[in-house]
Amino acid sequence: MNQTSPSKITKKKFSIAVEGNIGSGKSTILSLLDKSYLCDVVVEPIESWTNVNGHNLLAMLYKDPVRWGMTFQAYAQMTLTKLHALQTKKPVKVMERSIYSARYCFVENLYRSKILQQVEHEILNEWFNFMTENGRCNLDMIIYLRTSPEVCLERIKARNRPEEKSIDLNYLTALNNLHEQWLIQKKPYVPCAPVLIVDANQNQELVYKEANEYLTNLVC
Helix, strand or coil, X not given: CCCCCHHHCCCCCEEEEEECCCCCCHXXXXXXXXXXXXXXXXXXXXXXXXXECCECHHHHHHHCHHHHHHHHHHHHHHHHHHHHHCCCCCCEEEEECCHHHHHHHHHHHHHHCCCCCHHHHHHHHHHHHHHHHHHCCCCCEEEEEECCHHHHHHHHHHHCCHHHCXXXXXXXXXXXXXXXXXXXXXXXXXXXXXEEEEECCCCHHHHHHHHHHHHHHHXX
């Protein structure tokens, strides 16, 4: 990153979400951005999801989504809302996902797959509306790591997380379609902030360079 005089950095705080499919490279890009003098990185609360007083709720979701889909998504929305409210010191807070992708992609996928009942979907939607009203979860920008489902699957297999062993191409394709509808086609939901689209099929260093250059121009 090109160093910039502190006097040229805006005093405004920016809140940005890095969005993308499972395996799109969010963790890798965030680990690089975390070294920047501009960014405080807030990672997805995986540790909370895998240890709810000793219960691995994420693994329970993948093992039995019909039983645990509603429970997991309610908890995910709550924990992500806490990240939106978290105060950081550096000019840019970069979040790994947001409450918006939880609702528009993951909750919606469970509902369209007939895993969530209609009443469960309605409850989660009301919960989402309450969490986001009055600007409580505002974002200034969304960085969309646009990645093919096939590349995502390769990366998931390479990192070999125990909770993700059941993830297949059909699931990733469904999630990809929902991300595309939300962030590219902008239907039926309009993104809550401007969207920077990054080709994340390419080398991760190039993805980082593109995102980093944009953030530098944003705050300086």
